[in-house]
Amino acid sequence: MSTPTVPIAIIGLGAVADSHLAAYRELPEIEIVAVVDPRLERMREVAARVAAPGFTDCRQMLEQVRPRIACVLSTVASHRAITEQLAAAGVNVLCEKPIANRVADAVAMKESCARHGVQLMYGSSYRYLPAVIEARRLIASGVIGQVRLIEERGVVGEGADKFVPMSAAHYPEGTPGGGSFGLFDHGVHLLDVFPWLVGSPVRRVLGRGNYTGRAMQPEFAMLEHECGALGMLTYDESTVSSDLPWEGLFSHGRGWVNNAGFVGAVGQWTPGASFIRVHGTRGALRIFHYANRLFLAVPGEIREIPVSSGAAPEHFGRQMRAFVHALDHSLPAPNGIDLGISALRTLLHIYESAETGRWVATGRD
């Protein structure tokens, strides 16, 4: 007798949905039972591709299909309403980052899921990237000593006139927004992953971020972790990248391209592959999270650390598998909503610091 598959619905069929679907194709234990998007043509195209019924509205889907898990991959501003509908119907939710635009929305999502007895897992997908996992293990082993500095820099633009910020459908007019490789939409990954890597929460922040409808400016955040480590994030898509063509590497994963998802091939030369630097008192790490390569530097030596295969977009599959495992064993979701709320709070504290020009403590909510 074959084991029953886990019925999954995909809500929101934009760029990231293709990557989730590609990863889920490799999981025999799940079955896509519905796809939902108000864009009729796109919905029909994906529904035909995955051979599942398509709907233009989540409520309509819930009248006919009862998935065990729904992946909320829609615009950020729609996460709350969709999650509340799913929770009321008894469906467990995996919600993409950022969890919501406002902390009040995220807390309402948490309460709604708790009230209806369903689990809400935060799409903390970087925690499933092999190079990031291995880097965390190395840091915990003490090989680089005490972490003092952890950084990501993304200055990847092609000039101000080519920069198109994310739409008001994700980030409403006048609220924190910006580019898809900016502080709010992308930096939120690092606000979650830096404390996880360093093993210490963020104590206070200083920085500034973009708003939908306002002139775009370079963004930054300084994060002081409780252990004293300084986190640095710098983003700008409104200038021109200074990367040199030979500053790349042969990728062991695929890279994210706006509106296209994860593209490229394993083994391909990748200029400008994004990375995280971690500097410790005895050594340093360079983590190419999507290219899935990891380098350890100690005085006088740099060597590559082998990393298991299964980089992007396969990390979405591992994330889903972890959720299914938790549900099957009546365990809490491995990356619960509180991680999403905490990352969102930190983000909004960065915006608050720009208003006051002062460091903002993160632990006072």
Ligand SMILES: NC(=O)c1ccc[n+]([C@@H]2O[C@H](COP(=O)([O-])OP(=O)(O)OC[C@H]3O[C@@H](n4cnc5c(N)ncnc54)[C@H](O)[C@@H]3O)[C@@H](O)[C@H]2O)c1
């Ligand atoms: N984990 C990652 O690496 C990663 C990468 C990219 C995007 N994301 C996140 O995934 C989410 C989606 O991003 P994207 O790049 O795919 O955006 P996108 O703009 O390409 O797609 C969003 C889709 O949601 C649909 N939508 C809007 N309202 C809806 C509703 N009420 N019901 C169903 N569908 C609805 C839109 O029609 C659109 O097709 C965002 O939260 C984003 O931050 C995560």
